[in-house]
Amino acid sequence: MRIFITGGTGFIGRYVLDRLNDHEILLLIHENENPSDLQKDNVKIIQGNLSDIDSWKESVTEFQPESCLHMAWEGIPDFSPEMCMKNLQYGLDIISMLAEIGCRKFVSTGSCWEYGKDQGQLKEDDAVKPKNAFSAAKNCLHWIGREIADEKGMTFIWTRLFYVYGPGQRPESLIPSIIESISNGKDPDIKTPGNKNDFVYVGDVADALGKIIEKADKSEVYNIGSGKSTSVKEIAEIVAEHYKTKIEMKDAGDVDF
Numbered sequence: 001m002r003i004f005i006t007g008g009t010g011f012i013g014r015y016v017l018d019r020l021n022d023h024e025i026l027l028l029i030h031e032n033e034n035p036s037d038l039q040k041d042n043v044k045i046i047q048g049n050l051s052d053i054d055s056w057k058e059s060v061t062e063f064q065p066e067s068c069l070h071m072a073w074e075g076i077p078d079f080s081p082e083m084c085m086k087n088l089q090y091g092l093d094i095i096s097m098l099a100e101i102g103c104r105k106f107v108s109t110g111s112c113w114e115y116g117k118d119q120g121q122l123k124e125d126d127a128v129k130p131k132n133a134f135s136a137a138k139n140c141l142h143w144i145g146r147e148i149a150d151e152k153g154m155t156f157i158w159t160r161l162f163y164v165y166g167p168g169q170r171p172e173s174l175i176p177s178i179i180e181s182i183s184n185g186k187d188p189d190i191k192t193p194g195n196k197n198d199f200v201y202v203g204d205v206a207d208a209l210g211k212i213i214e215k216a217d218k219s220e221v222y223n224i225g226s227g228k229s230t231s232v233k234e235i236a237e238i239v240a241e242h243y244k245t246k247i248e249m250k251d252a253g254d255v256d257f
Contacts, residue, residue: 002026003213004060004103006050006094007071009033011168012109012161015206016069017043020213026063028056028072050074050090057097067105067213068098077170084137091141092148099152106149107157107212110138112198112225114160124160124221146219155219157212162225166202174232178239182247193233193249198225 001023007013008027017025017040025043029035035045044063048056050072070091075083095106115122116129130136142158149156169176181188208224216222233249240247 001214002063002066004028004063004065004068004098005071006069007073007109009038010071011166011170012164012202012205012209013071014168015166015202016071016209019206019210023213026060026065028060050094051086053090053093053097060097061101064101065098065103067107068094068103069209069213070094070106070108077172079132079134081133084133088137088141092144095145095148095156099148099154103154105155105157105213105216106145107159107209107216108141108145109209110142110158110160111135112160112162112223114139114142122223124223142221149219155217157216157219158221159209159212160221160223161205162198162200162223164202164205165199168202174235175239178236179243182240182243182245187247187249188236190232190236190249193236194231196229196231198228199230199235200224200226 003020003023004026005013005016006028008017009029017027017038021040021042023042025040027038027043027045029038029045029047031047031049033047035047038045046056046059073087074090075087091108098106111134112122113132113135114128114130115126116131116135117126128139130139146156146158165173165175171177171180178188204226205224208222212222236247236249
């Protein structure tokens with residue numbers, strides 16, 4: 001399958017590239033990124049910015065992708081309204097371009113934050129209630145993008161990722177920050193150890209996205225998580241046990257998510 005991918009240089013994206021090793025990939029990377037460590041026999045790289053689609057549209061058209069996996073979101077961790085509005089427009093422009101050139105399937109990564117729900121089990125047909133600009137922009141990309149795709153007969157699949165962890169995370173993420181504290185002989189600074197989240201391993205997320213790209217043929221929403229909640233305290237204790245040490249944390253009330 002010919003697949004056009006954005007966001008393939010990110011934490012999750014690199015795992016996805018490995019998962020899709022049997023497919024022909026056209027990978028868009030930022031013009032400032034070094035492509036040397038992404039060289040794969042099945043991957044063709046083009047460089048450009050999401051904001052300048054005209055500079056790389058011709059390359060995508062020539063590639064004639066059968067599917068697209070859109071994971072790029074510029075500016076992270078800048079979740080300001082201004083940055084989110086820009087990313088919303090970038091995503092809509094990509095969807096429109098792909099629909100015009102005959103791409104048959106569009107898959108994008110959203111977030112569990114879209115639900116805006118702090119407790120309980122979350123299902124794909126639950127109502128969404130975004131609490132910030134990022135989740136609101138993701139919702140708009142989902143809703144408007146789906147309408148654009150429907151008009152052109154392109155399958156549109158929206159995924160909502162939960163709390164993804166694994167090697168390659170940003171240093172300020174939960175598990176890397178715990179490891180850093182333990183390595184420095186300090187207790188991790190965790191303000192809400194009782195909070196419970198759905199933590200899912202990045203390799204499992206990549207596999208799920210791969211299966212969706214390969215097999216899903218209807219416009220749907222898919223939650224991608226582990227299906228169980230684990231407290232931040234439990235995560236910290238697992239990490240501490242791995243490093244054969246003990247840590248102290250303040251108790252706090254539980255909040256399920």
